[in-house]
Amino acid sequence: MPDKPHSEDNKTSSVLLQLEADARHAEDLLALQYFIVNETRRLLRYRHAILFQAGGEKDHSFQAIRVSGVASIDRSTPKIHYIERIVDGLKTHPAAEQPVRVVFEQLPDELQQDRHHLSLPFPVWVGLRLPDGLLIGALWLERESAWSDDELFLIKRLADTYAHAWGYFDKHRQFRSWLLSRKTLWTAGILLSTLFLLPIQHSTLGPVSVIAKDPWVVSAPIDGVIASIPAEPNQTVSPGLTLFRYEDTNYRNEYAVAEQTLAVTEAELKKATQSAFQDEKSKAEVALLKARVNLAMIKRDYAKEMLDHVHVVAEKTGVLLFGDKSEMIGRPVAVGEKLMEIAEIGKFMFRIDLPVESNIHFAPGAPVRIYLDIDPLHSIDAQVTRIGFRAEIAPGDILVYRIEAEPTAAVDHLRIGWQGTAKIYGDSVSLFFYLFRRPLAAARQYLGY
Numbered sequence: 001m002p003d004k005p006h007s008e009d010n011k012t013s014s015v016l017l018q019l020e021a022d023a024r025h026a027e028d029l030l031a032l033q034y035f036i037v038n039e040t041r042r043l044l045r046y047r048h049a050i051l052f053q054a055g056g057e058k059d060h061s062f063q064a065i066r067v068s069g070v071a072s073i074d075r076s077t078p079k080i081h082y083i084e085r086i087v088d089g090l091k092t093h094p095a096a097e098q099p100v101r102v103v104f105e106q107l108p109d110e111l112q113q114d115r116h117h118l119s120l121p122f123p124v125w126v127g128l129r130l131p132d133g134l135l136i137g138a139l140w141l142e143r144e145s146a147w148s149d150d151e152l153f154l155i156k157r158l159a160d161t162y163a164h165a166w167g168y169f170d171k172h173r174q175f176r177s178w179l180l181s182r183k184t185l186w187t188a189g190i191l192l193s194t195l196f197l198l199p200i201q202h203s204t205l206g207p208v209s210v211i212a213k214d215p216w217v218v219s220a221p222i223d224g225v226i227a228s229i230p231a232e233p234n235q236t237v238s239p240g241l242t243l244f245r246y247e248d249t250n251y252r253n254e255y256a257v258a259e260q261t262l263a264v265t266e267a268e269l270k271k272a273t274q275s276a277f278q279d280e281k282s283k284a285e286v287a288l289l290k291a292r293v294n295l296a297m298i299k300r301d302y303a304k305e306m307l308d309h310v311h312v313v314a315e316k317t318g319v320l321l322f323g324d325k326s327e328m329i330g331r332p333v334a335v336g337e338k339l340m341e342i343a344e345i346g347k348f349m350f351r352i353d354l355p356v357e358s359n360i361h362f363a364p365g366a367p368v369r370i371y372l373d374i375d376p377l378h379s380i381d382a383q384v385t386r387i388g389f390r391a392e393i394a395p396g397d398i399l400v401y402r403i404e405a406e407p408t409a410a411v412d413h414l415r416i417g418w419q420g421t422a423k424i425y426g427d428s429v430s431l432f433f434y435l436f437r438r439p440l441a442a443a444r445q446y447l448g449y
Contacts, residue, residue, distance in 0.1 A: 015043045016154060020161045029169035036139065036162050037068040043154060045143065047120055050080070052087055052138040062087045062138055082118040086111060087138055090125050099126040099152045099159070122146050126155050128163035136166055196432035201425050202361070206354035206403070208370055208422035210414050212343030213406070216316050218243060220333040221309040224251075229325050234416075236345070237314040243340060244328075248310040255303035262296035269293050318342040321416060348414045350382055352403035352422045353394050357438070359401060362426035363387075368405045372420035381408045384424065 019042060026032035037049040049068040054061065064080045067073050073080065086107065090100055102123040104115045123142035127135050139159060147155075224246040231243050269289040314320075322328070322340040333339065350370055364387060370380040388402035403424070429437075 012043065012154070016157065019043055019158060023161055023165045024168075026165060026169070029166065032162070032165055032169060033066045037066045040141075040158060041068075043158070044141065044151060046141040047143045048141075050083060050140040052084070052140065054135050054137055078114070079118045082111070082114060083140055086119075087125060087140065097127070097129075099124050099147075099155045101147060101152075120144055124152065124155065126159045128159055128166060130163055130167045134167075136163060196430060196435075198431045199428045200431050200434050202427055202429045202434060203423050203425045204354065204358045204360045206352045206358060206400070206422050206424065208350050208352045208372075208405075208420050210348055210372075210416050210418045211351045212319075212321065212341060212416055213347040213349040215321065215341040215343045216318065217338055218312065218314075218322075218340035218342065220335050220337040220339055221312060222246065222251075222306055223333070223335050224310075225332045226329055229329060231320050233320065233322055233325070235320045236318070237320050237342060238317045239314055241314045243312045243314055243320070245312070246310045248307065251303065251307045251310055255300070255307045258296065258300035258303040262293070262300045265289065265293045265296045314342060316342055316344075318344045319416070343416060346412070348407070348411070348416065349385070350405045350407075350422065352405060352424065353398075353400040354403050354424070356391050356399045356401065357441075360424070360426040362424055367425045369423045369425075370405075370407075370420060371423070372418050374418055374420075376420075380411055382406055382422075383408055 019039065022039065023032060023035060026035055033051055037051050040046075040049060046068075050064050051066040052062040053065045055063075062084060064073060064075055064084055067080075075081070086102065089107070089111075090102070102125055104112050104119075107115075120142040122145060123140060124147050125141075126139050128137040128139060129135050139155075139162070141155070227245045227247040229244040231237060231241065237243070269286070269292075272285045272289050319342065320340060321343055328339070350368070352368070362384065364384050366384045368382040368384060370382055371378075372380070382405040384403060384405050386402075386404040391399040391401055394400045403422075405422070
């Protein structure tokens with residue numbers, strides 16, 4: 001019988017040493033934390049164990065991270081929230097360097113109300129401190145019976161071992177994270193630098209429309225008012241077909257007056273010529289009257305020419321292109337004003353309105369890919385034939401460069417007026433320039449250099 005306490009002491013020491021050795025041989029920090037709340041039962045008898053980590057959320061300087069007997073912790077439960085509040089208050093306890101028996105009667109009133117429902121009668125709290133005194137966590141143990149001084153000594157001994165092992169894993173993890181982060185940053189930087197230097201063909205987008213190639217322009221031959229337009233838009237016309245007519249009242253009257261003036265002048269010349277043999281005065285007027293006759297003939301021919309232009313006819317075969325007929329009828333036009341176009345059947349080209357901010361370096365002959373709105377799933381290959389050197393104002397008050405392109409192969413399903421998007425390919429540039437060209441241009445405009 002006298003050897004029994006000595007045997008128990010040897011067993012306790014053996015279990016303590018084994019626990020310390022197992023804690024130091026934990027695979028990682030997570031395994032160590034599960035070991036602390038569950039395997040400590042091999043030496044100490046308790047009902048619940050809760051492990052806290054220092055520096056938690058702003059509402060609590062200690063955050064519960066592990067609970068004995070469960071794989072994961074639900075921090076929204078009232079018990080966890082309640083004990084976190086108690087541990088926050090105990091961290092400034094005068095004996096916080098040693099295990100602290102929690103006496104509920106010494107706690108604030110708000111922490112005593114629910115103690116019977118949220119905690120067992122005899123909890124103990126001990127801080128986990130590194131050798132330099134840094135508090136990295138805390139361990140909460142609770143049961144139905146009081147804790148002895150010997151048990152508190154064992155708790156303190158285990159707390160020092162656990163803190164030392166925790167500090168090793170945490171330092172190792174931080175160093176490895178720091179090393180991995182540096183390696184990751186260097187690797188990502190090298191990959192990005194290499195990627196940004198890759199050459200890529202520069203390209204830009206602009207709205208495109210199908211237009212006629214080399215159309216015959218129908219302009220106003222004389223000043224006047226359009227009276228009627230027998231032809232229709234998109235109608236196929238042939239030479240001699242009337243396109244539109246002028247209001248001819250003034251021109252018919254002018255021609256009639258010119259003819260009468262010529263007849264009168266010719267009669268006067270004939271009379272003067274007959275009288276010239278007898279009258280010297282009449283003989284002197286013959287030259288003047290001849291000049292008047294020539295002038296009257298010129299006016300008559302001019303009036304006839306104007307009258308002949310009242311009916312404007314087509315001079316070649318093609319598709320007639322013009323705007324709204326109702327807006328043109330009754331509108332006065334000036335000589336030379338563009339009114340219509342006659343497009344040769346099957347001859348098309350593309351006009352690209354490239355915004356100034358989307359302009360890139362390319363030259364005539366650059367490849368273009370056309371995507372029409374009517375068939376966005378298929379493209380038409382083309383090449384640039386002309387580049388406008390001056391920016392023009394397009395509808396919507398947008399500055400654009402007029403670009404013309406022609407299809408590289410025959411296309412038989414185009415229709416003048418169709419709209420879409422054109423992708424123009426330019427010189428090869430680095431991927432960095434391709435991605436950041438616009439931000440760099442905007443920054444330069446904003447900074448001014």
